[in-house]
Amino acid sequence: MLKRVQLACISIMIGPLLQHPAQAADVVLYSSNDVETVAKVVEQFEKQNPAIKVSVVRAGTGALMQRIKAEAANPLGDIFWSGGISTISAFQDQFQPYNSPEESAVPAQYRSKQGLWLGTNTHVSVLMANLRQAPGGQAPKGWNDLADPKWKGKIVIPDPQFSSASYVALYGLSKLVSPGVYAQIIRNAVIVGTTSAAYQGVANGEFAIAVTMEYAAYQYVAGQLDSVKLVYPAEGTFLSPEGMALIRGGKHPSEARKLFDFLASKPVQTEIFKSAFRRPLRIDIDVSKMSALPALDNIKVIALDASQMEAARAEFLSQWRQIVASK
Incomplete structure (x- = not known):
């Protein structure tokens, strides 16, 4: 046990792993949830x-991907759940093909053609508005509005160097609006180091607007914080789909497949949405019937090429730093 904790000093060991040592029938779950x-x-x-016990190693997606790669010669994990599909794709050599009986409920664009990963849920980029802090008590209607000088210092954006969801939103925004508007939005914003600092800042009244994820903002709406409103920008918005995968060479493949199917199932995905508001990718789950959120088909989504977005990361972040430095 101590060796495992030392190997994963960046991880938090939770649940059953703290309660018993790994046994022959254990399955080891790596998760960023x-x-x-x-x-x-x-x-x-x-x-x-x-008959199956689950041991859990929890850390950020990037850290877990690096750990899975480092352990390739002797895998210690069996299944990863869940992280950005673009990141999973970049490490797809580390995963074992598997076609789950649950995968037919997930649209083809959120499944690996080789069966190396399966989409589970998606984040939707939204503007989270605190109407008490917004000028005139009015939320912006779209991205372009945020370039107006009246929003200077009232917008909070997580640093895309540390927030994958913020990276998706800002990368998409840079493709959607003019370079001048994009730069002005950044100059109007306060940059924070974590995603939670952004949405919590708006909920606490420190800022008027956050560029954040739907589920994070909606928890305050569901909690009946009347001052908070979600805005789906009129120009369109972006998705950050997440997925899971079986680790190549995992020592408990049968147990891992059972857990994989369980996590992908309709009942489990439904319960995760009800408790955490993480929007499922399954087409047989309509979140609009369980919440005040719109069905995905009713949101104007701007498609992004995940491979291009990942390939452009270094250049994009370099340009981002230049704009922030010029504020």
């Missing part, structure tokens, strides 16, 4: 599969 969500689904899985 929040602690509460992971603990809940692990508990449900173990109740339905009492």
Whole structure:
């Protein structure tokens, strides 16, 4: 146990891993999802599969991808759930093909053609508005509005160097609006180091607008914080789909496939949405029937090429730093 913790000093070990050493029937789950969500689904899985115990290693997606790569000669994990599909794709050599019986419910664009990963949920980039802090009590209607001088210092944006969701939103925004508008939006904004600092800042009234993820903003709407409103920009917005994969060479392939199917299933995806508002990619789950959120088909989405976006990361971030430095 101590060796595993030392190997994963960047990780937080939670749930069953703290309760018992790994046994022959254990499956090791690497996850970047929040602690509460992971603990809940692990508990449900173990109740339905009492012969299988789940050990969990939790950390950020990037850190876990690097760990999986470093362990390739002797994999210690069995399954990864869940992180950005573009990031998973960049490490696809580390994953084992598997065609789950649940995959037919997921649109083809969110599935690996080789069966190396399967989409689970998607984040939607939104503007989170605090109407008490917004000029005139009015939320912006779209991205272009944020270039107006009246929003200077009232917008908060997570640094895309540290937030993958912010990177998707800003990369997409740079393709959608003119270079001048894009630069002015950044100059109007306060840049923070974490995603949570942005949406919490708006909820607490420190800022009027956050560029953030739908699920993070909606938790305040669902909690009946009347001052908070979600804006789906009129020009269109962007998706950050997430997925999961079986680790190549994992020592418990049968147990890992069972957990994979469980995590991809309609009941589990439905429960995750109800508790954490993470929008499922399954076409047989309509979140508009369970919440005040619109169905995905009713959101104007601007498609982004995940491979191009990943390839452009270094150049984009370099340009980002230049604009921020010129503020």
